[in-house]
Amino acid sequence: MSYVTETPAASAQIAIEHFSRLLSLETDCADVAAALKTGEQDFVLLHVVGTPAAYERRHVPGAIHLPHREISAERMAKWPDDTLFIAYCAGPHCNGADQAALKLARLGRPVKIMIGGITGWADEELPFASGPEAGALKKVA
Template sequence: MSFVSAIPAAASPVAAAHFAARLALETDCSDVAAAMKAGEQDFVLLHVVGSPEAYARRHVPGAIHLRHAEIDAARMATWPADTLFVVYCAGPHCNGADRAALKLATLGRPVKLMIGGVTGWEDEGLAFATGAEPGVLAA
């Protein structure tokens, strides 16, 4: 018996509930890029870590720079209450997106984490934007 099968797989209903819950909380770089390229961006993408200078050097096109430390009820009042936010940070070694997601959820805002962050975006071979403005994802 291998280490893989030594612990039996969960029953299908348990597995289905687990993976549905993960997908309710997370999205990936490829899905974000595909939605943006198709003109189906029904979310606000937030770059939640780093200085304005770091954001200007490289960020996901279309992302607004809003550090997790700056997320509060007053700032979020800019968007309707049902706005879906997708947050990302530097990558799997960074918990800034988790901090932002927690703040947004605590404020009653719908939120998903873009797994992989900047590292995942780069791994997918996707282009970055530069400068102080969000920019757009090239088709």
């Protein structure tokens, strides 16, 4: 018996519950990119870490720079209460998206994180935007 099978796999029902819960909390770069490409962006994408200069150099197209430390009820009031927010940070070594998601959830806002963040976006070879405005699409290294 290998280490893989030493602990039996969960039942199908437990797996369904687990993965449904997981997918209710996170999305990935490919799914975000597909929504952007097809114009089906039914969420607000938040770049939640870094300085304005770092955001201007490189961010996911359509993302708004709102550092997690600046998330507040007052800042979020510009969006309807049922707006889904997708938070991302630098990548697997960063917990900024988790911090943002926790703040948003505490404010009663629907939220998911984009796993992989900037690092995942780059790994997928997806185009970045640059400039101070969300969505200034331009291929950036």
